[in-house]
Amino acid sequence: MVDDRKLAVLRAIVEDYVSTNEPVGSKALTERHSLGVSPATIRNDMAVLEEQGYITQPHTSAGRVPTDKGYRLFVDRLSQIKPLSAAEKRAIESFLQGAVDLDDVVTRTVRLLAQLTRQVAVVQYPTLSSSTVRHIELVPLTERRVMLVLITNTGRVDQRVIELPEAVDENRIAHLRALLNASLDGCDLNKVPDNVADLPDRVPAEDRPVAAMVLSVLLEALVERHDEKIVFAGAANLAAADFSVGLREVLEALEEQVVLMRLLGETSDSKALTVRIGSEVPYTGLRGTSIVAAGYGSGDKQLARLGVLGPTRMDYPVTMGAVRAVARYVSQILAAS
Amino acid sequence: MVDDRKLAVLRAIVEDYVSTNEPVGSKALTERHSLGVSPATIRNDMAVLEEQGYITQPHTSAGRVPTDKGYRLFVDRLSQIKPLSAAEKRAIESFLQGAVDLDDVVTRTVRLLAQLTRQVAVVQYPTLSSSTVRHIELVPLTERRVMLVLITNTGRVDQRVIELPEAVDENRIAHLRALLNASLDGCDLNKVPDNVADLPDRVPAEDRPVAAMVLSVLLEALVERHDEKIVFAGAANLAAADFSVGLREVLEALEEQVVLMRLLGETSDSKALTVRIGSEVPYTGLRGTSIVAAGYGSGDKQLARLGVLGPTRMDYPVTMGAVRAVARYVSQILAAS
């Protein structure tokens, strides 16, 4: 009976604080939740919870506020991920359905997520390294320049302009293209380097410099794109929410690809939902923010991650539900295309 | 002597207000600028300037602040665009030099501009409609799906997945591809519809449905992309600047492609520098902001526009210099590739 009630109190505090954004006192608690005990009892419980580090008071004689540890306990044991309403699900589907290419999928997803959660949404482009080569194209632009276009099975298209060491006519380019495609069609991107290592040996001697050049650009493209693009949306939602840290810092972090990368959590390999609360966020410039992220990808392989960033004081059940749902739908869409 | 001095006063007011962000009074003016007259005289001039609508006072007994009309006069007649320092020019060059493809150019440009002006930078992707076709590629994905890739002379690459009405083998696809390229190579995008209208008649009867399908997707891609992508950067700079309007509104506007489009001013066809001040901005949600924009593009044809958005109270000479310089450099880069 004892400990159970304390947990109930903690849950009530989190819920009230999230919805009112004001420190919650013992009296308000008994009024809004039927806990069946008096304010005085609640006070005792709160004293214990505070001692254990789950809640804190901003100043003497104010209500209590959950600590990061308190939110953590709430997320882990006191709440259930809230499924989306039917209307929301329909909205997601129709919103993502119309996407016309990969770019479009990502753009739509990030906006959708921002709108759904009323927070800042972040979506990472699918990683090249877990895709396979669908086609490689060499397009002559001028005599000494060709454009390399790399198309993967995830629908991603990369292009690079290559300055050739000498003028090369179209036939030789075509030959090279055929060779490349023969070697690489369906090849996992990770294995591209191995599969083309001997390419210069397979072309006429005169073409070797050109082949080497093309090859080096191709490999470079593979490596560089490894750290992938990340986009975000919903920055306007920041203005409403107030962080303990200035929102200038938050905006700065959002424009730093590298930081965003770390925030989404490149670590976890599964598609599971990850929640980082306050001080758990691996970036000191973002005190007072939490991140809910999940992996997505066709099949069971994770291609990339997406998530939202918001104030520590956020509605975790709802946010987690939205992130999870969107991750699933995007995975579906990608699998279908 | 008379009117000249009033203009000098207006210029001084604008400059002081921009640098201090505080209403400027007659006494402060005489101290910071050697106008050679007493505060009382200035006061008389200010009274006239106010009557003519160039300046205003926030409340009785405070200094004066320029109105939109005042800024306009300042920009048109009282200031000179400030050229960039040698160091800044070098920074621009080295920053843009490393760009590897069009995406990269745009991304780098927008960041550069944001950093240079310490405002929000906005860059529009080059418009397809003023480019020409460099190459069209059809890549078979499965028997019934091909990917259409459109490469333009500006280095832009567009892709679309096409669901075919029937299974089609690679040879027929290759034939179609050859036809398309023969008809469209070097063709201005505007004229693509005309040049391919008769395509279905030029293929074997059995291929007509497929050709029609491909064609419709191609045309659709041309139309849809007509309203182009726009990116922005430097939102963090908003936090510092204070607008008369909440920055929530500004952030919202920034995420609306359509609004941004209008802001950059799709109207003007030349590459000239455009300045819109306060109420001149064609979007009511943005009271208190100004926009400095310019067209860019290889040759003398404007491909798209870029610019910055900031508080009305901005340093116009410096901002205009930066925008102009960046527009020129980007044009160069694009012309070279």
Add this chain to the structure above:
DNA sequence: GTCTGGCACTCGGTGTTCCCGAGTGCCAAG
């Protein structure tokens, strides 16, 4: 006619003080 110094007036912003009320901790009784 134009400029200047003087003067009375205005009023926004800041610092001070005071008060209220929500909330707490503790204690003794149920």
Add this chain to the structure above:
DNA sequence: CTTGGCACTCGGGAACACCGAGTGCCAGAC
């Protein structure tokens, strides 16, 4: 273990006074 009572704390808002920058106007000087 719970509850009602009670004294205490302290942040935040309202009321208030003060200061100083800035103004408009006017009479006199160049």
